[in-house]
Amino acid sequence: MKALVVDDSATMRRILKTMLVPLGFDNVAEAIDGLEAVKYCEMANVDLILMDWNMPNMTGIEALKQIRGAGLKMPVIMVTTEAEQTRVVDALKAGANNYIIKPFNQNTIEKKVRETLERVAQQG
Amino acid sequence: MDVRYINPFLQAVYDVFETMLQITPTRRTLVRADGKIQSKGPVALIGMSGPAQGVVALYFPEKTVLNLVNRWLGMELTEIDANVTDAMAELVNMIAGHAKKSISADMPVPLDLGLPTVIRGSDFDVGYPGAAPWIEMTFDSELGPFVLRVTVAVNSAQGESK
Numbered sequence A: 001m002k003a004l005v006v007d008d009s010a011t012m013r014r015i016l017k018t019m020l021v022p023l024g025f026d027n028v029a030e031a032i033d034g035l036e037a038v039k040y041c042e043m044a045n046v047d048l049i050l051m052d053w054n055m056p057n058m059t060g061i062e063a064l065k066q067i068r069g070a071g072l073k074m075p076v077i078m079v080t081t082e083a084e085q086t087r088v089v090d091a092l093k094a095g096a097n098n099y100i101i102k103p104f105n106q107n108t109i110e111k112k113v114r115e116t117l118e119r120v121a122q123q124g
Numbered sequence B: 001m002d003v004r005y006i007n008p009f010l011q012a013v014y015d016v017f018e019t020m021l022q023i024t025p026t027r028r029t030l031v032r033a034d035g036k037i038q039s040k041g042p043v044a045l046i047g048m049s050g051p052a053q054g055v056v057a058l059y060f061p062e063k064t065v066l067n068l069v070n071r072w073l074g075m076e077l078t079e080i081d082a083n084v085t086d087a088m089a090e091l092v093n094m095i096a097g098h099a100k101k102s103i104s105a106d107m108p109v110p111l112d113l114g115l116p117t118v119i120r121g122s123d124f125d126v127g128y129p130g131a132a133p134w135i136e137m138t139f140d141s142e143l144g145p146f147v148l149r150v151t152v153a154v155n156s157a158q159g160e161s162k
Helices: A010-023 A032-041 A058-067 A085-093 A106-123 B005-022 B063-075 B081-103
Strands: A004-006 A027-031 A048-051 A076-082 A100-101 B026-033 B045-050 B051-057 B118-119 B133-142 B146-154
Touching: A004 A032, A010 A027, A010 A048, A010 A106, A010 B063, A010 B081, A027 A032, A027 B045, A032 A048, A032 A058, A048 A058, A048 A106, A058 A076, A076 A106, A085 A100, A085 B063, A100 A106, A100 B051, B005 B026, B005 B063, B005 B081, B005 B133, B005 B146, B045 B081, B063 B081, B081 B133
Parallel strands: A004 A027, A004 A048, A048 A076, A076 A100
Antiparallel strands: B026 B133, B045 B051, B045 B118, B051 B146, B133 B146
């Protein structure tokens, strides 16, 4: 499976990539902001996107809106410090499939990724 | 700075270090301070805006931050480089983000976080447009000591409780 990790922090991209490998993601691409993520999604298929919220050039929520606006339906999980309920609701309304609040551990990533992929598979 | 805002930052330090690094820091001191920061290691800064304004500064002695990044990322770094400054930026981002959830509970809208910055220098003054004092919290950990310094001032026009 192929994933795209979108975060302006190289540290966070590295940690998330390491956590995705045991979940069956043998190909993990990286984008450093929302703009790069949108461009990547226009050119390549991915099975999952992990998206930060606060990034320079284009935020994760804006990128998510553009991805959904382009008709792309791959599952997107927001991975962010934005923990307030209003932010979670905004992300879900914009088309996020799930939400992970930083800080997180391997168990949280595994649970949320599996839950998201199963839910999307059931929806067909 | 309103003392109600101290605990969210303390809790954020504990939660971020325990979750991301499997380390339990111990708080050593908690004192009133100012924006004059004297650190031989790098300093990570992040601003908060919206119904309140604030700055969060996280800093480590060089040895502590190298221990921390080597543990966190499985590296063997011996000097400060881009990996270290990026990791520090992410740490201060997570600590401020975690704390702002509790602080924002009393606000009409959530606080906004800026993008983190990491600077290196031995003696500088962080300018802050407000009269609120800084609170300095020092910690010990198995990787070495570190410091969190915070100032938060509620904008009375916007930050009234719901």
